[in-house]
Amino acid sequence: MRRLVAPDLVLVYAFLVLMGVVTLIPFYWLAISSFKPASDIVSDPSLIPARLTLENYVYALTETPVPRFLLNTAVIAVGTLLIGLPVTSMAAFAFARYHFRGRDVLFGLLLASLAIPDYVTLIPSFVVARLLGLVNTPFAVIIPLAAAVLPLFLLRQYLKQLPEELFDAARIDGAGEFRLYWQIALPLIRPGLGAAGLLMFLTAWNAYLLPLVMVRTRDNLPISLGLQYFYSSVAAASGTDRSVWGPITVGATLSVVPLIVCLILMQRQFIAGLTSGAVKQ
Amino acid sequence: MDQISRRSFLVASAALGGAALAGCNPAGPTTGGASAPAPAPTKAPADITGELTIWNGSSQMTNAIKQTFQAAYPNLKVNLVDFGGNDLQEKLLVALATQTDLPDITWVIARRAAIYLRTNQFLEMDDLLKPYESRFDSPSAIVRHRGRIYSYVQGPGNVALWVNAEQLRQNGIDIATFTTWDATIEAAKKLARDSGGQKTFLIQPLRAIGFNTFNTFFHSRSGNWWTEDGQPYKDGRNLQTLQEVFQFWIDLKRAGIAYENDWVPPTFWQAAREGKNLGYQMNFAVGANNTVQNLPEQSGQWRMVTWPKWGPNAPNQTGAFGGVFYAVLKNAKNLDAARAFMTFWLEKGMEEQIKVWGISNYKPATELPIYQEGRPFFGGQKVQLDMSRVPYPPFNYWDWDKMESEIGPIVEQAAAGQVTAAQAVDLSVKALEKIASERR
Amino acid sequence: MARVAASPIALVPPVRTRKRTLYSAWTPYLFLVPFFVIFIPFGAATVLGAVAIGFVYWEIGGDIEFVGLQNFTFVLRDSVFQIALWNTLRMFLGYIVILVPLAMVIAVALNRPNLACRRTFQVVYFLPITMSLIVVAMVFDLLYDERAGVLNAFLTWIGGPRIRWLEDPSVAPWSIIALRVWRVVGYYAVILYAGLQSIPSELYEAAAIDGANGLQRFRHITLPLLRPVTLFVIVAASIAAWELFAEPYVLTEGGPARSTLTAVMYIYRQAFLSFDLGRGAAAAAILAVAIIAVTILQVRFLRGDHDA
Structure with missing residues (x-):
């Protein structure tokens, strides 16, 4: 009976592997396609390719703007993280650890703003970016994404769980409020910081609508739009032009890599350090 | 959010063809100019200067513009922004709504012409294009709104x-x-x-x-x-x-x-x-x-x-599926260059246009060598010529x-x-x- | 709106602070300043701007005219919007009911002690959300294709029927939900797993010594201590589900026969295809009210009596 609920390791493995296979197949197909001769990508959609080659990578990285697109995306994502994580965690700290007038209403309004879909805020966003002279700079994308409500919400959830005694004790020892945030709260919510950072990085990496209206020149496009740019040419050729599917599969495969690196970093830096029960207080 | 659409398939497939016309080896002088009507007075190519911003939705046409139009107007700086037809629509709406950063010329999907032209933001070109009107094989090839001519359709998608x-x-x-x-x-x-x-x-x-x-x-x-x-x-x-x-x-x-x-x-x-x-x-x-x-x-x-x-x-x-056209914005900064662009594809650039779209509504195009060539893939059939013989109704x-x-x-x-x-x-x-x- | 929206915040019992005098009254605001310096122009102003557009007729390239509630009455009476809203609600329910428990099971499985390859599993589950939707659409086209698709090939092989995954109006919404769940379940599982990491393992050890079985440990330790993160996942996933757009847009364009037309797709069509910004914004505001109302109900329901 006990085993039924907490299944033994074999069952856990079976479940995890099965789920893994289901999730992995499309990615495997993408990755393997990027190594197929460009003419085979569409005409031979099989999972076990007849021929493998590096020609798509050579072509995409040397003769197309794919490296440039990836660089632009990296700038946006890293910039968002660098500005966004401090800013949202500080706000989350305030919402979680202090009592102040209008706190709950303010937080409710923040959450309510999520209920308005991006599409209708697009024109106002463009107007604001233009007023501030940000159009066609990475900041037009980075800054709006840095004030992200969902990561703030997630961080607040973690911060709320910390025992108040911890902070009181520190205060009595003479610690300033910023030190409470920086030296006590943040280290204790490292899994939360990792998860929020991942969420932020992912959102920025895949951002599509904002760059669409903010970016004015092809050289500043992020990879999400860059792939679309190639895809439009695919549409033109309806699937076979070698100059198209090669860069798309290569670009899509390569654009996954930084996100995976980000996830692994998060695992190492944020989650792993905690398993020793550091949070117990 | 990252997304694409089937519309981009449709848009582009309806309008354009693949990269190069395999089997076509266009040779000989560019024609069209000889049989075209008296061109509306435009400046000599060397006198067209400044910058011309074009928002484009087809990479094939982008290449064609770079290679031919830009080459024909060496003193003009052609600023091409190519986002793919679908994204262009969202971008254009934002620009039209906020009246900022609009290009001189934009690409429009012909099926959607009315919604754009209704905005009153585009330049009517009766004086420039009227002389060409009778040389199109279908009334649908002329982009008209409230009786005014705005452009002509490329790649009608018949x-x-x-x-x-x-x-x-x-x-x-x-x-x-x-x-x-x-x-x-x-x-x-x-x-x-x-x-x-x-x-x-x-x-x-x-x-x-x-x-x-x-x-x-x-x-x-x-x-x-x-x-x-x-x-x-x-x-x-x-x-x-x-x-x-x-x-x-x-x-x-x-x-x-x-x-x-x-x-x-x-x-x-x-x-x-x-x-x-x-x-x-x-x-x-x-x-x-x-x-x-x-x-x-x-x-x-x-x-x-x-x-x-x-x-x-x-x-x-x-x-037909409708094709696409280029439209000049009313507030275009470089009107001379924009007018030159609009007639270019009927004059010197006809052959390039055909290479991208495969076929044209413009009757002088049928005199191009492409139309007389048998295509080996189709068993030597002159597909362009055969196609141009079948009209499509307004x-x-x-x-x-x-x-x-x-x-x-x-x-x-x-x-x-x-x-x-x-x-x-x-x-x-x-x-x-x-x-x-x-x-x- | 403000009053109603205030509720979802009380997600976690507020921490009672007795010694308010320990910090200056200005302190919390100082922490908020950097965020709001950005949020006010790029978040608050744009949202207010969007709501304001709902009250005008914006002639593209022309005048902006105040029309009162006209856009709202149009949208509310539009049978297409009603269909879109109903579809969205149905798909939202199906999606949440499948997604959240599945993500939870994966997270708990990942957290199982003595598990090897834990990180590898996480990376694998995380992959779908990182993939460009262009490629995802291409893969799922191949998967769902009625004649040549992998799924139907498998069904035929085991002697089952061929299913019209995207062509049958009663199946298509489920195919979309399946795609969406596939895309995000691993991502939410990773978030939940990060939450599980904050639960001290000593608690489980103590419970095990007291003779608590797996289910009891899950109910009395995991669930309550994970509740803040679970709530985040539910709220985030719900809002995303309400705003479902990209997947049906890419795979079905809202068809067949409008079976996968979602509210945001309706908004998109009004604003970006029909150039009717006012009606699009009005529809968005109506959707927002629905989202906020349902989210509050959800949170109330989830909090149950456990609060205190």
């Missing part, structure tokens, strides 16, 4: 039936019999019967593409949803035609003899390679280019059959976004057997009236 004649012959079907749709459908039924439902040479796509495909049938029968000034076209004969086209669509579905998917996905070519898909109805650019690119091993076996007739005595005409695109979202589901319901052809017509008329009443 449709033909592209078939693997050789494999059809091996299946006992002679494409010479494809003179009427009745005969063609009979042949498709026979093919399906003989192959146990495995083989087909027709497509019946789904969704927006399905609606636009449906529309090519309606269009080819001189049907129209709207009058020229955008009122529901409720003429009795027109509605009778619509009902017959619905019936045709329903029968086609019921017979199960058409390949049903989106446009031409990879699986379509796979089936073609396996000898299961032996043809498809398709616009010229895609038909003439993609077939060649995807099925090189079937070279010489394919033929283009011009659109079958609707009856023995019906006229020989086809339908067609009024109004509120095409709403048409796809309102009439599209009706076509789907009819195909699914949920409504009869007569009911579908009633629903369509109601939808047209709703669309018209919602305008402001």
Whole structure:
């Protein structure tokens, strides 16, 4: 009976592997396609390719703007993280650890703003970016994404769980409020910081609508739009032009890599350090 | 959020062709200029200076502009912004709404012309383009709004039936019999019967593409949803035609003899390679280019059959997907350059235009060497010339976004057997009236 | 709106602070300043701007005219919007009911002690959300294709029926939900797993010594202590589900016969295809009210009596 609920390791493995296979197949197909001769990508959609080659990578990285697109995306994502994580965690700290007038209403309004879909805020966003002279700079994308409500919400959830005694004790020892945030709260919510950072990085990496209206020149496009740019040419050729599917599969495969690196970093830096029960207080 | 759309398939496929026209080796002097009407007075190329910003939706045209237009105007800085047709729409709306950062010229999908031109942001070009008007082979080639000329359509997207004649012959079907749709459908039924439902040479796509495909049938029968000034076209004969086209669509579905998917996905070519898909109805650019690119091993076996007739005595005409055009913004900063751009593709750039779109509505184009060349893939058939002989009737695109979202589901319901052809017509008329009443 | 929206915040019992005097009254605001310096122009102003557009007729390239509630009455009476809203609600329910428990099971499985390859599993589950939707659409086209698709090939092989995954109006919404769940379940599982990491393992050890079985440990330790993160996942996933757009847009365009037309797709069509910004914004505001109302109900329901 006990085993039924907490299944033994074999069952856990079976479940995890099965789920893994289901999730992995499309990615495997993408990755393997990027190594197929460009003419085979569409005409031979099989999972076990007849021929493998590096020609798509050579072509995409040397003769197309794919490296440039990836660089632009990296700038946006890293910039968002660098500005966004401090800013949202500080706000989350305030919402979680202090009592102040209008706190709950303010937080409710923040959450309510999520209920308005991006599409209708697009024109106002463009107007604001233009007023501030940000159009066609990475900041037009980075800054709006840095004030992200969902990561703030997630961080607040973690911060709320910390025992108040911890902070009181520190205060009595003479610690300033910023030190409470920086030296006590943040280290204790490292899994939360990792998860929020991942969420932020992912959102920025895949951002599509904002760059669409903010970016004015092809050289500043992020990879999400860059792939679309190639895809439009695919549409033109309806699937076979070698100059198209090669860069798309290569670009899509390569654009996954930084996100995976980000996830692994998060695992190492944020989650792993905690398993020793550091949070117990 | 990152997204794409099937519309980008449709948009581009309806309008343009693949990269290069395989088998075409255009040679000789650029023509068109010689037989063109007296060109409207424009400045000499060397006097056109400054910058010209063009928002473009086709990488092929981007290349063509770089290689030809820019070369012809060395003192002009052409600033090309190429985002793909679909993204352009969202970008353009933001720019139009906020009146900022607009380009001099933008690319527009012809089906959606009305919604753009209605904004009053585009420059009418009667004086410039009127002299060319009579040299187009179809009134639909001229982009008109409220009686004014704004542009001309490139790559009209007129449709033909592209078939693997050789494999059809091996299946006992002679494409010479494809003179009427009745005969063609009979042949498709026979093919399906003989192959146990495995083989087909027709497509019946789904969704927006399905609606636009449906529309090519309606269009080819001189049907129209709207009058020229955008009122529901409720003429009795027109509605009778619509009902017959619905019936045709329903029968086609019921017979199960058409390949049903989106446009031409990879699986379509796979089936073609396996000898299961032996043809498809398709616009010229895609038909003439993609077939060649995807099925090189079937070279010489394919033929283009011009659109079958609707009856023995019906006229020989086809339908279209609409094509695209370039429109000049009213507030264009470099008007001289914009005017030069607009006439360029009818003068020196005609050959380049044909390379991208495969075919043109502009009659002098037929004198180009491309039109006289037999294409080896099509067994030496002069596909351009054959295509240019089949006219397509005038067609009024109004509120095409709403048409796809309102009439599209009706076509789907009819195909699914949920409504009869007569009911579908009633629903369509109601939808047209709703669309018209919602305008402001 | 403000009053109603205030509720979801009380997600976690507020921490009672007795010694308010320990910090200055200005302190919390100082922490908020950097965020709001950005949020006010790029978040608050744009949202207010969007709501304001709902009250005008914005002639593209022309005048902007105040029309009162006209856009709202139009949208509310539009049968297409009603269909879109209903579809969205149905798909939202199906999606949440499948997604959240599945993500939870994966997270708990990942957290199982003595599990090897834990990180590898996480990376694998995380992959779908990182993939470009262009490629995802291409893969799922191949998967769902009625004639040549992998799924139907498998069904035929085991002697089952061929299913019209995207062509049958009663199946298509589920195919979309399946795609969406596939895309995000691993991502939410990773978030939940990060939450599980904050639960001290000593608690489980103590419970095990007291003889608590797996289910009891899950109910009395995991669930309550994970509740803040679970709530985040539910709220985030719900809002995303309400705003479902990209997947049906890419795979079905809202069809067949409007079965996968979602509210945001309606908004998109009004604003970006029909150039009717006012009606699009009005529809968005109506959707927002629905989202906020349902989210509050959800949170109330989830909090149950466990609060205190």
